[in-house]
Amino acid sequence: MNPQFQLFPDQASATATHLDHLTVYLLTVAVIFSTLIFALIFYFAVKYRRRSGHERPAESGHALPLEIAWTVIPFLLMMVMFTWGASVFFEMSRPPDDAINVYVVGKQWMWKTQHLEGQREINELHIPLGRPVRLTMTSEDVIHSFYVPAFRVKFDVLPGKYTTAWFNPTKPGRYHLFCAEYCGTLHSGMIGWINVLEPAEYERWLAGGAGGESLASSGQKLFEYLACANCHRTDKPGRCPNLTGVFGSKVQLTTGETVTADEAYIRESILNPGAKIVAGYQNIMPTFQGQVSEEDLLQLIEYIKSLAKQPAPPPAAGAARTAQRAEPKQNR
Amino acid sequence: MITATVPTRDNYLTHEYGVKSWLLTKDHKRIALLYLASITFFFFLGGIFATIIRLELLTPPGDLVSAQTYNKLFSLHGIIMVFLFLIPSIPATLGNFFVPLMIGAKDLAFPKINLLSWYIYMAGGACVLYAMLEGGVDTGWTFYVPFSTSYANTYVILTGVGIFIAGFSSILTGLNFIVTIHRMRAPGLTWFRLPLFIWSMYATSLIQVLGTPVIAVTILLVAVERGFHLGIFDPALGGDPVLFQHLFWFYSHPAVYIMVLPGMGIISEVVSVYTRKKVFGYRFVAFSSVAIAVLGFLVWGHHMFVASQSVYASLVFSFLSFFVAVPSAIKVFNWTATLYKGSISYDTPMLYAFGFIGLFTIGGLTGTFLATLGFDVHVTDTYFVVAHFHYIMVGGTLMAYLGGMHYWWPKMTGRMYPEGWAKLSALVIFLGFNLTFFPQFILGYLGMPRRYWAYPEEFQVYHVLSTAGASVLAVGYLIPAIYFIWSLRYGKFAPDNPWNASGLEWQTTSPPPPENFEITPVVTYDAYDYSILEEMKVG
Numbered sequence: 001m002n003p004q005f006q007l008f009p010d011q012a013s014a015t016a017t018h019l020d021h022l023t024v025y026l027l028t029v030a031v032i033f034s035t036l037i038f039a040l041i042f043y044f045a046v047k048y049r050r051r052s053g054h055e056r057p058a059e060s061g062h063a064l065p066l067e068i069a070w071t072v073i074p075f076l077l078m079m080v081m082f083t084w085g086a087s088v089f090f091e092m093s094r095p096p097d098d099a100i101n102v103y104v105v106g107k108q109w110m111w112k113t114q115h116l117e118g119q120r121e122i123n124e125l126h127i128p129l130g131r132p133v134r135l136t137m138t139s140e141d142v143i144h145s146f147y148v149p150a151f152r153v154k155f156d157v158l159p160g161k162y163t164t165a166w167f168n169p170t171k172p173g174r175y176h177l178f179c180a181e182y183c184g185t186l187h188s189g190m191i192g193w194i195n196v197l198e199p200a201e202y203e204r205w206l207a208g209g210a211g212g213e214s215l216a217s218s219g220q221k222l223f224e225y226l227a228c229a230n231c232h233r234t235d236k237p238g239r240c241p242n243l244t245g246v247f248g249s250k251v252q253l254t255t256g257e258t259v260t261a262d263e264a265y266i267r268e269s270i271l272n273p274g275a276k277i278v279a280g281y282q283n284i285m286p287t288f289q290g291q292v293s294e295e296d297l298l299q300l301i302e303y304i305k306s307l308a309k310q311p312a313p314p315p316a317a318g319a320a321r322t323a324q325r326a327e328p329k330q331n332r
Numbered sequence: 333m334i335t336a337t338v339p340t341r342d343n344y345l346t347h348e349y350g351v352k353s354w355l356l357t358k359d360h361k362r363i364a365l366l367y368l369a370s371i372t373f374f375f376f377l378g379g380i381f382a383t384i385i386r387l388e389l390l391t392p393p394g395d396l397v398s399a400q401t402y403n404k405l406f407s408l409h410g411i412i413m414v415f416l417f418l419i420p421s422i423p424a425t426l427g428n429f430f431v432p433l434m435i436g437a438k439d440l441a442f443p444k445i446n447l448l449s450w451y452i453y454m455a456g457g458a459c460v461l462y463a464m465l466e467g468g469v470d471t472g473w474t475f476y477v478p479f480s481t482s483y484a485n486t487y488v489i490l491t492g493v494g495i496f497i498a499g500f501s502s503i504l505t506g507l508n509f510i511v512t513i514h515r516m517r518a519p520g521l522t523w524f525r526l527p528l529f530i531w532s533m534y535a536t537s538l539i540q541v542l543g544t545p546v547i548a549v550t551i552l553l554v555a556v557e558r559g560f561h562l563g564i565f566d567p568a569l570g571g572d573p574v575l576f577q578h579l580f581w582f583y584s585h586p587a588v589y590i591m592v593l594p595g596m597g598i599i600s601e602v603v604s605v606y607t608r609k610k611v612f613g614y615r616f617v618a619f620s621s622v623a624i625a626v627l628g629f630l631v632w633g634h635h636m637f638v639a640s641q642s643v644y645a646s647l648v649f650s651f652l653s654f655f656v657a658v659p660s661a662i663k664v665f666n667w668t669a670t671l672y673k674g675s676i677s678y679d680t681p682m683l684y685a686f687g688f689i690g691l692f693t694i695g696g697l698t699g700t701f702l703a704t705l706g707f708d709v710h711v712t713d714t715y716f717v718v719a720h721f722h723y724i725m726v727g728g729t730l731m732a733y734l735g736g737m738h739y740w741w742p743k744m745t746g747r748m749y750p751e752g753w754a755k756l757s758a759l760v761i762f763l764g765f766n767l768t769f770f771p772q773f774i775l776g777y778l779g780m781p782r783r784y785w786a787y788p789e790e791f792q793v794y795h796v797l798s799t800a801g802a803s804v805l806a807v808g809y810l811i812p813a814i815y816f817i818w819s820l821r822y823g824k825f826a827p828d829n830p831w832n833a834s835g836l837e838w839q840t841t842s843p844p845p846p847e848n849f850e851i852t853p854v855v856t857y858d859a860y861d862y863s864i865l866e867e868m869k870v871g
Binding site for chain 2: 005006007008009018019022023026029030033034037038040041044045048049050055056057058059063066067070071074075078079081082084085086087088089090091092093108141142143145147149150152153154155156158159160161163176178179180181182183184185186187188189191
């Protein structure tokens with residue numbers, strides 16, 4: 001087939017295959033129904049065309065069995081659509097536990113991506129073939145939407161909030177990344193590329209990258225630079241909670257509520273510390289709104305995550321990369 | 333019984349002369365014509381924007397207009413077509429003219445409020461036009477925050493005020509219809525003897541009255557945040573951007589049914605008249621309009637499957653969306669069944685009805701695709717959605733509107749339109765429409781996002797087809813505009829009942845007298861009872 005008249009986009013993720021199967025079902029139902037209706041209309045329109053102006057057609061009444069039939073049959077077919085669609089949707093909404101974490105920040109009009117190993121890219125993302133990738137996304141300004149047609153994955157990227165998406169690439173190649181939510185003047189220029197590399201090639205890319213330092217160790221530097229460690233001490237009780245092991249745990253608040261310390265909670269605690277106070281502590285932390293960027297926040301979060309698994313902060317950059325890559329599961 | 337009207341007989345057009353007699357009229361028929369002229373103006377304005385959009389998209393790079401201009405063009409195209417054309421289109425023109433005539437009333441319940449609604453509409457339209465001339469707006473017709481409140485540097489508030497004002501005209505029209513249909517039906521005209529057009533106008537009016545205040549409040553909140561930096565939607569000010577989307581779609585999804593329900597009403601009238609049969613399953617068709625109006629309020633979240641609403645909310649909204657498809661399917665099946673053993677003639681309005689059923693079926697089926705959760709994730713905010721809603725709003729509503737215009741033109745003007753040209757243009761519009769919008773389904777599935785000024789080269793071939801179709805479509809719309817105007821002067825005089833229809837509007841003269849009926853009709857038969865015509869002839 002002439003590639004210009006392509007009908008289906010590249011199928012480069014497991015989800016893409018699952019979704020295309022659903023599409024075939026939808027198309028089948030649609031073709032059968034529209035053919036049925038168009039054929040009947042055409043047939044009736046010819047057969048019962050007016051032959052003289054004095055025709056007295058039969059009274060049309062109504063037929064309850066017929067009405068029930070054409071209510072119930074389409075409804076049942078639609079319930080199949082619903083269930084099938086919902087199961088694909090749940091698959092899209094639930095990243096597997098062994099997924100690699102990548103952070104994405106959208107801004108007018110570019111995509112910034114950060115690997116845990118420290119590589120940062122603009123309008124590009126390199127990922128290995130065959131490993132699920134989980135994206136944690138936020139926006140610096142307006143709403144964007146992360147869309148890779150070849151993976152059939154799309155999710156809005158909102159300011160002030162973390163959203164996630166994931167995919168499992170099954171075919172090496174270079175695929176379009178689009179912004180799908182209108183975001184201003186150069187919305188149509190907010191296009192990037194997803195590069196799916198063979199695992200060995202990916203290792204080479206990681207090694208050759210300008211990353212240098214893992215995301216967590218950048219976060220640690222920032223943590224020290226902002227003097228967070230003065231109160232959030234790890235060696236002895238400080239004026240603020242010890243953050244070791246905090247990530248992913250349940251935190252008791254002064255209000256008696258319990259919250260899970262996830263990305264959104266940590267982000268809020270940095271920008272708006274008074275919103276949720278940990279039981280036993282005072283509301284003494286100043287806000288860091290305006291002092292840290294979205295990318296800084298992601299580094300800080302990654303550092304706090306790393307405290308959860310390795311009490312001793314990561315040593316040299318190279319070692320940190322190896323350590324983190326070896327235990328991706330614990331990144332969650 | 334059919335005799336050509338003596339052209340000198342007093343009618344609503346010749347009863348008074350002069351600009352003042354039009355601008356201060358309380359006659360629903362004249363107000364309908366004021367609306368007709370106004371919405372036609374906005375339709376062609378919106379059409380010009382669409383033409384430039386299609387020309388820009390002929391080639392992949394953005395080369396005809398600047399990115400900023402392109403964004404303003406699609407924003408104004410959407411705003412004008414939705415708020416100033418589609419929403420008032422059928423209710424304010426054909427509804428305004430024919431609701432009283434079809435129920436045997438002298439006028440609407442509140443003639444002065446009816447005139448007021450036109451002035452309010454014009455004030456809203458003037459505001460949007462003023463904003464456009466000052467520099468326009470680039471938020472899209474959806475005004476998503478925080479872009480519209482904190483980032484866009486165009487005339488957001490002024491445009492919003494225009495839409496806010498126009499909304500009141502929509503509420504007043506709806507209110508007027510509800511009261512009129514409840515209180516002013518002719519003696520003997522029970523609910524189940526009403527023409528189905530009246531049922532659909534009634535359902536539409538309910539949505540207008542209940543839904544429009546929500547969009548008014550939403551626009552007000554956008555203006556407050558933009559003007560006074562009160563944190564409502566922008567997270568930087570402590571607001572929630574998803575809240576805006578809930579409020580916006582709570583109105584804007586039902587608004588789709590404000591646009592399409594009146595069209596369905598026209599199709600029921602037309603299919604019956606040109607098959608000379610009562611609409612099959614009358615009560616099912618009547619109640620399906622009400623069902624659509626009610627269920628339409630429960631599905632707004634299907635616009636937000638990837639907007640970060642909870643997975644379970646999405647599940648519920650997807651489930652409920654399939655329920656709206658059921659009454660729509662019921663209508664299509666009943667119209668098809670009406671054809672069975674009918675006496676079918678191919679007059680222009682019937683061609684439009686065939687076109688409507690075909691295009692609405694495609695629009696409706698792709699609507700169920702979009703209600704399907706996993707599928708929607710891939711195609712939402714792509715050209716698939718653009719194609720889908722144009723099949724509903726242009727393929728559906730506009731085809732029905734044009735069908736209705738041809739069907740009732742003899743009654744409104746006392747003149748016949750040229751049948752040959754009319755059939756030709758119906759065909760041209762149908763073909764042009766499909767060539768324009770069908771390729772966009774494929775574009776969307778391939779991943780072409782909407783609102784793109786420039787696009788990667790692999791999408792070009794479908795854009796070329798679409799632009800070619802748009803030029804055919806433009807010709808198709810110009811032909812009726814020309815021959816309708818031509819017919820006002822040169823068209824054959826219309827008889828009172830050129831289609832042998834049984835509705836009350838055909839029992840008065842063409843054009844009707846100012847008071848509609850010399851003697852208030854008494855109704856003793858069901859809608860679409862064609863045997864009554866024989867009895868009248870004998871009587």
